[in-house]
Amino acid sequence: MSEFEYTAFPEKNSALEDLKRKIKTKDPNLAIFFLTPSLIDYFKDFSRIVKCDSITVPVEGFVTRTGVWTRGGLVWLIDEKVEVEKYFGGADEVCRKLKASKSGKFSLLIYPTVYLGSRASALATLLKEKRYYNLYKKGQKFVLAKVAKLLRDKVLYPINDILRPFRDREETTISLNLFPLEFKWNSPILAYNGEKIGRGLLRIKFSNLKSLNYTDTFPERGNTFEENLEILKMETGYAKPVEFESEDVAIGYIDGKTLVEFAFGNRAFKAENFVGEVNKGDFMGATPQGLWMFSKKGGLAFLGIFDIGTNIYPSLYNTNYFENSGVFTLSEVNRYLIPEICSFLDDHFDVAFLDQNYLLIYERNVVELKDCMKESFGIFVLSPAASFKPKRNYFTEIEDGIFSSLTRNIVSIKI
């Protein structure tokens, strides 16, 4: 049994009181608080209102049957048997530990795909990247591997590497890749029992999963690059084939330019501007421009291009599983998907994970999503990646049974 309660109050004390008053389940096994930016800093206070293990997750908003709220928070009280595991360290260490972990029926992974540490550590990483780029532009391509190691150790968890251990043992898994719309230092804030996780990963192991429904809202992928290019042109309006150099999670030149120069030209930032934007809280974690990368299996992953001032660009995927030809587009979504989302979501789910970019793309029209929530709830996060046995040739299937995170993904589960 699951109970969901929500508050739309953006002020800490009122929100806490409201949730305390509404919660009915006496002894849940786990409480997951999905908190919007105005409340996430008070994760400790929220963890104290339940007498069980708790997780607090930063989200951009949620859907109830009466509307969409970008203020307040939603709590999911789980009565089923669940176990929570914590993983810390660099990407390689976390992947190794996940591989050695025990299998479950279904896992929900929650982690910051990109973790912005302190200002000082970000500046140090940017400085190292600058040094490596000086070597790269002199033709020393081996430095891409060094930047990749730096990124894996300090900044990001590659989505496909994280999911691979689960795919290998055929464990259905969803990964919530936290990536806030408004970036701050030492964010995103994920916490377990009132303790900040920082750069780490939480795995919630469920002993039961009644159903998982997934769609990427794309037609089935084609068999050749040309077929998939045609699909992309139809779906995004503009698609320019490109060649790029990469190693693991580091992307070098794309058609002879850095990725940021390629996308932004002379308007591109310097690294110092990026740091300044984050300082002011003005850096937006959303972009329409991006690189579609074709995996060796033929599936696609979308990498949003942000003006972060680096020359060697971080990839959210290990690109060693991808071809070096891709497609540059100016938008990831260019049609009205809300009716499609509503027709996909049937009445039989507890919670649906929807991409936070819908809030920006559809603004107030996103409120129409309330019509597909009867007794269920939707949560706006970066659209989840997943691992499961597919029934069709999904566009997003980048490796056997591993699906990339795409704004157009819709995932719903019933526990």
Added chain:
Amino acid sequence: MREQIKELLKPLILDEGIAFVAIYRIDGTPIFVDIKRRGVVDILHWLEEQVKILLYYLENGRLSEAEIKISSYRLFLQPLSKSLVLTVLADDTISIYKLRIDISTIRNEFLSHVRV
């Protein structure tokens, strides 16, 4: 009635970045007002005539809603029904697209409680 309206508008009233929330009758009469900062009274006084003109345009259907940017504030006018208009004054710390979404949800909740 006033308590019910206050409860409905609480997600906005409790937001530090929102200086003023009100519901006006379409003839310009306020039926609910919550002012968080005294400093905005001057702005509101200045705006009164402008708001009346906007309400007139909203009433005769020439505008479906309105937003005005004034120095570091943004004023939203969103009809709740044929006779009532929600007015919100937000400062520049507020995400405008998120506020538009929440105002739409409040409008839906209002309509579900009130026979228009």
